[in-house]
Amino acid sequence: MSRPNLQTPLKQVRGLGSARGGTHHFIVQRITAIALVPLSLWLVWLLLSLVHLDYAGARALLATPCHAVLMAAFVLAAFWHAQLGLQVVIEDYVHTPGLEIALQIAVKFLCVLGALACTLAIVRIALGS
Amino acid sequence: MPQVARPRSPHLDIYRWQIQMVSSILHRAAGVALAAGSVLLVCLLTSLASGPAAYAKVQGFAGSIVGMIVLLGFTWSLAYHLLNGLRHLLEDTGRGFAIKTFVMTGWVAVIGSFVLTALVWACVLLQRGGA
Numbered sequence A: 001m002s003r004p005n006l007q008t009p010l011k012q013v014r015g016l017g018s019a020r021g022g023t024h025h026f027i028v029q030r031i032t033a034i035a036l037v038p039l040s041l042w043l044v045w046l047l048l049s050l051v052h053l054d055y056a057g058a059r060a061l062l063a064t065p066c067h068a069v070l071m072a073a074f075v076l077a078a079f080w081h082a083q084l085g086l087q088v089v090i091e092d093y094v095h096t097p098g099l100e101i102a103l104q105i106a107v108k109f110l111c112v113l114g115a116l117a118c119t120l121a122i123v124r125i126a127l128g129s
Numbered sequence B: 001m002p003q004v005a006r007p008r009s010p011h012l013d014i015y016r017w018q019i020q021m022v023s024s025i026l027h028r029a030a031g032v033a034l035a036a037g038s039v040l041l042v043c044l045l046t047s048l049a050s051g052p053a054a055y056a057k058v059q060g061f062a063g064s065i066v067g068m069i070v071l072l073g074f075t076w077s078l079a080y081h082l083l084n085g086l087r088h089l090l091e092d093t094g095r096g097f098a099i100k101t102f103v104m105t106g107w108v109a110v111i112g113s114f115v116l117t118a119l120v121w122a123c124v125l126l127q128r129g130g131a
Helices: A009-014 A024-050 A054-065 A067-092 A097-127 B017-050 B053-061 B065-092 B099-127
Strands: none
Touching: A024 A054, A024 A067, A024 B065, A024 B099, A054 A067, A054 A097, A054 B017, A054 B053, A067 A097, A067 B017, A097 B017, B017 B053, B017 B065, B017 B099, B053 B065, B065 B099
């Protein structure tokens, strides 16, 4: 098999292959950003509503299906967007090989854990359990 | 190879601060701050799901001086990242790159973020009876 290798010599030496996936990162970052524009405005309104509510009132407000769904949407979009952004920040500023990989994995794990913890809390609040 | 040591590419400390670079740096900084601040949202939601005692702790922190300063920072980060993010989305369509426009929208994002933060906190303080 002698397919022509179109990679630059530098890429072959580094053994990383071509980037290719960059466009997907760019597009998902924009889509989550667009989703977060109305969702974060709603979140600010909700948090302002919580200021004068006690525990029962706050829980009842968030338990309404509309707010529970919007909160879940915000949480998923926000953690996804945060992961994409932090990934680029680490790529740009952390160049120690082992540390960079460790941070990239840690950020992904933490974002997933945060999203799951919030989602479970929202479900518990919405279902009154 | 040149015989004379040539100047290397200038770095951040060489440049005069200008809105083009400030708006870009702040966007990242605010984004990282918001990611860190997402811990607050996790605490709020999990405490609300857990019960009144846990929620009272979160409320206590939010009402403390340290908590208010953190929340103020969170509010500004959200306001700035939102406004400058809209600016980025506008630029994704190919608009807003003329120097005059770019500088103007940069100032709109920076000044607007403070205006939005002030509006939100005016609402908070009014609800708390001016406390």
